Amino acid sequence: MKETKFNDIALEWLSLRKLYIKHSTFVKYENIINNHILPYFQSYNNNNITNKCIYTFFERKKNEELSSSTLNSMKCILSSIYQYGIENYNLQTINFKQIKITTLPKIKNILSYEDRNKLIDYVKTHTNPLSIALLLALYGGLRLGEICALKWKHLDFTNQLVHIEGTATRLKSFQEHQRKTEVIILPPKSHTSYREVPIPSFVFQYIKTYIFIYNEEDYLLSNSHKIYEPRRLEKNFCKFCHDYDLYCTFHDLRHSYATECVRQNVEIKTLSEILGHSNVSITLNFYVHTSLEQKQKEISKIQTPKEFVE
Incomplete structure (x- = not known):
């Protein structure tokens, strides 16, 4: 044999x-x-x-x-x-x-107030798919693929919620007579990634200026039946960073959102559910970072020993 x-x-x-x-x-x-x-x-x-x-x-x-x-x-x-x-x-x-694999901690970049203002200035002067995506990531913590997968029907203007039901990605196609790869909508990253995300009212007001007439089944960014290409959004973001002298990834906007929520005293369990994490420890360990400014503020609370006071 x-x-x-x-x-x-x-x-x-x-x-x-x-x-x-x-x-x-x-x-x-x-x-x-x-x-x-x-x-x-x-x-x-x-x-x-x-x-x-x-x-x-x-x-x-x-x-x-x-x-x-x-x-x-x-x-x-x-x-x-x-x-x-x-x-x-x-x-x-x-x-x-x-076999031991050493896992090195990933360096997560948190936007400074100056860099956040660069994003806001861009959004105020541009109404396009990138500006919509920037707002949803920076003020909703949405992932790039989740934003590209959004249809108008996923936006609840009355309750100011965004329903996350999928993520867009480009993968190898197994269909005959198709391209080698295709953009498809997959289920969210995990079962906890199916979620309702509350979005600040000013973001919804801004989105209303993007398109006046739309079809519920059309995708938000493309305003058509076509999925907005995630790589196209990533490319546009990279160009934006180059033009505005920014050094970050699109996912860093999600990190910055989480950190800013903690800074604004958003309850951790609530934040964890908004981000779609399976437990609170993921939120604390991977997405919440203390800024240098906050560290300095906290350390300044230490009283100077009387021996050092002249």
């Missing part, structure tokens, strides 16, 4: 996963398997893949300066493939617990 190659096992595992995982997750798995796992293991037989072989694989990948997130994804995928291989093809056990 001909031995099944490890790469064949990996592809078999992937095809089974396709039956029940999200399209975006499948594309992620497929990219990692095709670009990293298959090229490395193509020369190996099942019986000569050892712990040392796996460890060498990860050492090489670390030298490629891949992100810790990508390395962790590789570890999870490879471990799952191996578990499938053990159960169905008698592969030898590999100790994946010995």
Whole structure:
């Protein structure tokens, strides 16, 4: 009986996963398997893949300066493939617990008041898709993909709420006679990302000046049945940052929103639900940062010892 190659096992595992995982997750798995796992293991037989072989694989990948997130994804995928291989093809056990991926904290940029004013000045002098997106991110904490997925029907002008029901992204197309990739609407990031976000009244007043007549089923940014391309919005934002001498990503607007809410004493549990987080600790650990100005203000409360008072 001909031995099944490890790469064949990996592809078999992937095809089974396709039956029940999200399209975006499948594309992620497929990219990692095709670009990293298959090229490395193509020369190996099942019986000569050892712990040392796996460890060498990860050492090489670390030298490629891949992100810790990508390395962790590789570890999870490879471990799952191996578990499938053990159960169905008698592969030898590999100790994946010995593989440690160092996760470096991400540096999150919080806009200064000066930079926030640059955004506001732009919005006041421009009424376009970018200006709408800037307001929804800066005063609602919405993600870029969530903004591109908004239809007019998702805006509740009476109660001043935005209903988040999806996220727009460009992914590989599996439809025949289609382009290699296409922009599609996926479910939100998690079940808690389905949410109602209260938006300040001035933002809704501004949006009313954007389009006077609209169709409920049209997308907000494009005001048509076409999804506004997320990469186009990202490109426009990068150009804006270049023109206005800003150094930040679009997602930094979400970080800034969360931090400003804390500064304005918005209750943390409420803020966590608005951001669509599964628990409060995510909000505190990843999105709320104390500004240097606030640190200096707090430290100034320390009384000077009498020995230092002349």
